[in-house]
Amino acid sequence: MTSVFDAISEPVARRVTSGLVRIGQVLRSRAWKGAAAQGVTPTQGHALDLLREAPDGLSLGEIAQHLGVSPPTASDTMKALVTKGLVSKQPGAAKRSIRLTLTPQGAALAERTRNWPDFLSDAVETLDPAEQAALLGSLIKLIRAMQMKGDIPVQAMCVTCSYFRANMHDDPQAPHHCALVNAPFTDHHLRLACPEHLQADPVLMEANWQRFTE
Ligand code: SF4
Structure with a gap:
């Protein structure tokens, strides 16, 4: 059915993009305020948060990958944090x-x-569990699409991990498998930034993606 709004509405993709840009602007401004109050930049704050979750520490390369920045930027960030003690x-x-x-x-x-x-977490929690899971799935697809075009560095997501086995089990409650911990898991356990992530080779990554999106 056609609607008068078909002619006067921007395409859905453009409106979704506008919404994401808006959220990104608010995030950036909040991050600056929160981090500046603590005497660190947002990237330095993010690096501290990564290390908080990695008691055994991380290499510079791992930090660059998790932050989604180039190795020189990660190096400058860590030098500043070392200088600050x-x-x-x-x-x-x-x-x-x-x-x-x-x-x-x-x-x-x-x-x-x-x-x-x-x-932002408070806002996400206003969605019901199914909506949250659908949003997580959509974010994974968006991030992967940007990765494939080289628009962002590879993120430490399950779907790009060598330990990930997509839809390996018949159980709809836990179809995926993590070979690192040898345990099944479900969509809402999928990680976007896992400290144990190990980059899969392109063949395994593609095979996993095909099974994941089936
Ligand atoms: S190691 Fe982490 S990223 Fe890899 S499959 Fe397991 S939970 Fe996912």
């Missing part, structure tokens, strides 16, 4: 490798800065 360098398991970990001051600051996006 919030992060320390530890020898890694491999020869000449370095792990970055939080100092006690960094851990305390990470606890204080972690709650700045709560206003």
Whole structure:
């Protein structure tokens, strides 16, 4: 059925994009306010949050991947945090490798800065569980589409992980499998930034994606 609105409405994709841009603007402004109040930039605050969830520390390459920034930007960010006494360098398991970990001051600051996006979580929680799961699925598809075009760095999502096995089980409550912990899981457990993520090779990634979107 046609509607008078067909002629006067912008395409859905453009209106969705406008909404996402709006949310992005609010996020950026809130992030600056929250992080600046704590004396760190938003990227530094994000790095502290990543390290808070990785008690064994992360390498510079892992931090760059999780932050979605280039290695030089990650390096500058971590140098600033080391200078501020919030992060320390530890020898890694491999020869000449370095792990970055939080100092006690960094851990305390990470606890204080972690709650700045709560206003957005509160809004997401107004959606019912099925809507939240659908939104998560849509975000995964959007992020992957941007990754495939090279618009953003590869994110540490289940759908790009070598441990992920999409729709491997018949159980509709837990169709996917994580080979790292050897356990099934469902759509609403899919991760967008997993510290244990290991990039899958392109063949496995594509096969998983085909099964995931079936
Ligand atoms: S290791 Fe993490 S990213 Fe990989 S499949 Fe398991 S939960 Fe997902």
